[in-house]
Amino acid sequence: MDMVAGKVKMTQQSVNTAMDPSDMLERPIRLTARDVTVHYGAKQALHGISIDIPDRAVTSFIGPSGCGKSTFLRCINRMNDTIEGAKVGGTIKLDGEDVYDPNLDVVELRARIGMVFQKPNPFPKSIYENVAYGPRIHGLARGKTDLDEIVVSSLRKAGLFEEVKDRLNEPGTGLSGGQQQRLCIARAIAVGPEVILMDEPCSALDPIATAIIEELIDELRENYTIVIVTHSMQQAARVSQRTAFFHLGNLIEEGVTEDIFTNPVNKQTQDYIMGRIG
Amino acid sequence: MVGYLLLAIVVFALVAFWVGRSAGDRFVTAGGASVHSLPGYHGAFVAVWVGIPALVLLLLWIMAQGPVIDGLLLGTLPATLLDGASNADRSLLLSEIKNVAAGRIFAEPTPEIAAAAQSLLRWQQIADWLMVVVVIAVMLLAMFFAYSRLAPRFRARHGVERFTTFIMIACSVAAILTTMGIIASLVYESIEFFSMVPVHEFLFGLRWEPQIAIRADQVAGNGAFGAVPVFLGTIVIATIAMLVATPIGLFTAIYLTEYANDRVRNIVKPIMEILAGVPTVVYGFFAVLTVAPAIRSAGSLMGLATSPNSALAAGGVMGIMIIPFISSLADDAIRSVPRSLRDGSMAMGATRAETMTKVLLPAALPGIMGGILLALSRAIGETMIVVMAAGLIATLNINPLDSVTTVTVQIVTLLIGDTAFDNPKTLAAFALGLVLFLVTLGLNVIALTIVRRYREQYD
């Protein structure tokens, strides 16, 4: 039932935003991954992932839990660096620049590739401070008015400003789950990233909050390249233009969302879509 | 001079910070977001380069200046003064020259000495000014070097963070240095001691009379430094303490984990914490003022000869001190036995006492043993209670109503007052300290290993 609803909605969206699947092919490629492998100690978590991620579109990674989709997402902004014993092989390029270049400062990389986590994790500080933190450490604001402007516009883009404009100095942890997640998105936007990675951003949220976030993702697509990991196929169908299916650390199939859901080439993808694995 | 120089270093570093930050500001105005580090990091980078090498140089200079000038001074003295002079004579000569130079003249100095004093003053002045010039030159050079490296893409933050990481590593090494300092000082002084008193005399000798060794005609090591009576006294008092503390602490832990409700626990636990927080000097006073007289009168009521500073008083009060220690460790041990074991026993219809004695205690035994060993190491190392309540005379005696002495008491009595580091009396304290350190370390290592193994077993 849900499946059908999702599909219907997706079709509507395609109509609304006038994005023809064929249009996708002409979009420039922002991120390219070639033969990416990840080892945690002796255990291999990813087996040679190669994928191209287009600009200003939503790409979703789906697959059963433990399939490596989150691991791959975290390779893109090198969050795996913080895990001891993790070893990443292969190449990932952002605009042709190697993300794993030893001369590249990972901190600058992460300013260009924002990230939103599974559980909303605002800093235990005020709403204002949460959004202002990124611009501060990256030196993006010249003075207070500049910073105020960034904070307001980021909150606006995240669709949160109207709800919190009277309580910017109250702690961000006091917001509802959905609001917290939008605060985290605003926080990511504030740094002016080109790519936003979202690691199951709605898994801790109720359906209404999820709907709001999904709408927001669709709006953000206009300006950002978005990669979203989701455990919900409906969500992938609703928000993304391209979908990649991961299974047991392999990228099984990747393509225009509609094709993946209606006409999967691979047998495993088909089984997963039909609910036989997962 | 040094004070002003330190101030100058601070001022230079502040200026350097400002210079660096304004450079960073300029980069940002010119280049916008492509600048790597925040202006503040540029400032901190230059400040670290200016301040830290200068500071290190200053410290090294201060340490080196004295010996270098001494060497120069000795080199200029006429050979007649130095012929056949021992090291002690040389240092005497040097201090005489320094006294003359400082104007502390007790007798008319010889012309050689007076001339040396003059040159000493001159050299000192030269050295002081040289130090100022060199340090400031180093700071200017460093500032120039650091400033020249600043650029929009320069990673000033990395430089600053490397520096803070280095500082943090140095701080974590402080703990190692403390241990090494303890071992080095104990071993060094003990070796000195054992060169005067043979090791076997110390470890197996039966007579401990260190106080007479200060007399010049007393041959040290004539059996006066046999530490067996001291070790025996320590064992007696520690045993008494453990006999008091173990049952009380253990039963307290049993009651608190198995029988007490939350209200009782919330009252008893803070009381135990108070008991643990009372300084040992307070327990010592309690032992002297209250417990020892009480034991004495009880002893005389029963017709027993009791010493005014009996081992029983010191050991008993030490036991009180250790109760909370044992109860909390035993509490932890019993609590970390998995609930399933307890539930299984209860489900078979065992009473709480049976569950405790047949299931929980055997399972928690390693943890409890570890706790008891830690407590024992505490008892052996405890000082104030025994210093105040135990005896000073070492006798081969295990009667708890008699007075005995302990290792820690002897260390304190040997070292209180003026201490010269060349007589066996002082050095004996370090030998005792070494034994104490090794024994407590051994107990701790064994205890911690047992406790860790035990924890792993249930994790």
Add this chain to the structure above:
Amino acid sequence: MSEATVSTRPISQDRIRLRNRRNAADFRLRAYGIAAIGTAIGLLAILLFTLVIGGYSAFVQTHIRVDFPIAAENVDPANPAEGNWRAVVSDAMATLLPGSQSPAETRQIAQILTSNTQFFVRNAVLANPDVIGGTLTLDVPAADIFDQLNKGNISRDTPEANRRVSDQQIGWFDTLVEQGRISTPFNWGLFFNADSRFPEIAGLAGAITGSFYALLVCFVISFPVGIAAAIYLEEFAPKNRWTDIIEVNINNLAAVPSIVFGLLGLAVFLQIFGLPRSAPLVGGLVLALMTLPTIIIVTRNALKAVPPSIREAGYGMGASPQQVIWHHVLPLSLPGILTGTIIGLAQALGETAPLLLIGMNAFITSPPGGVMEASTALPTQIYIWADSPERGFVSRTSAGILVLLGFLLLMNAIAIFLRQRLERRW
């Protein structure tokens, strides 16, 4: 076997006996537990009780109001500092208690007041020279034995030969009581005087100042070093043999007997570095080395308690690992660190043995003016007083202990307050 047979089966006497025995064992274990806890609490109660009973009387001090005639023959108005103050005191006492003329008696009468009376009078006159030629009225502390007599610690029923005051001295004192000259106000001297050979004017000012300086040094060193070490070990250090060694080493250092640290201080700080004996600086250094493991351990626990999601959020924003620590993790763990630090400092405040070895048990009659000046500390002052034979020092020792316990209680209360108010539950 059917249900009916089970329910009607008579319970054998053996089973009843067994059950009773098992219940009795259970009851016994519970009784042992209660007895153990009762013993522990009872001992603590006795400890506190004897301290309060022994110490409360030292919080008041017998004072005697004396009119000192500041005659010009004893005190030259041109040079009052050089006056014959001893004569001023004995004259004043002789007029208070007339009728005793022998020089020995006059001297004894003057001894009703503390031996330092002449200095009190001199200082009062120097502060107010107009009084020369007139009369100065002062409340002067009574000498220890009269203080004890007034507080009832010396029984009048004891035969004269067995007590330290003669009948005659008691008579003099009673005369002063009749004259209404005796008062027992709160003993501010206990807090504002330094040590003295005379119990009646001995106070804790020097010890409190010394302890304050030592704790200050201890805090200034162990707090930053401990936090830096803990951050490195918890957040940055690679897990290898070296960090393992540091880890084991810190745990063992926390269990090294305190007196060994005293030996270290003596051999290294005094002998090699040549720092001054009895100085709070050295005491503070030794205490810092002892407190360091505690602070490292509590800081690591506090850092561990900050959830990883905060760190991830920071990294995701492009903050460097150090920025994440300084901006987010450390501020969040600070309440826990502070709580642990205060408890560690409270332990350091009560530490005695290492301070004895570096000579902080010296007899010093003025509070230290800085960290390099010789001084005592609270626990060592207690030790000195506990060793002193005068009766007045017994109650002062108890009073000193009560003051020390008061400070410890205060510090722990602050720590608990911090924990409850600031600590965040995740």
